[in-house]
Amino acid sequence: MLETEKGHLLSPATLLAHEFEHGVDAETNYEQYKADAKTKVPSYGNENERKVITNEEQDIAKAHGEIGNDEVTRTDHGGVYVRIMYMTPKQIERYIRKARTEKLDESGLVVGTN
Numbered sequence: 001m002l003e004t005e006k007g008h009l010l011s012p013a014t015l016l017a018h019e020f021e022h023g024v025d026a027e028t029n030y031e032q033y034k035a036d037a038k039t040k041v042p043s044y045g046n047e048n049e050r051k052v053i054t055n056e057e058q059d060i061a062k063a064h065g066e067i068g069n070d071e072v073t074r075t076d077h078g079g080v081y082v083r084i085m086y087m088t089p090k091q092i093e094r095y096i097r098k099a100r101t102e103k104l105d106e107s108g109l110v111v112g113t114n
């Protein structure tokens, strides 16, 4: 699991899908993929990372309930890995949901919405 600079937790499923998208990009247009790999982009490292993080990663994290519609996972290629050995997918999902609920409660985004 990855904790991003925005404080969001990305599940192994989201991280795997991120890597899968690199494969899709390479399969779709290998020449472009190679050119993007050589194109340096501040914070993201290169253009391939910027493309996946700012596009597919957002849709995937939203679909997995890891960010809200008005949030972004991160604005860089960084993060801190959170060790989750021996956790089942359901336990990971609960962990992310609990952390997210507590974070939203702290920021007042969810409390008192009526």
Ligand SMILES: [Zn+2]
Pocket (backbone or CB within 6 Å): 018, 019, 022, 048, 049, 052
């Ligand atoms: Zn990547």
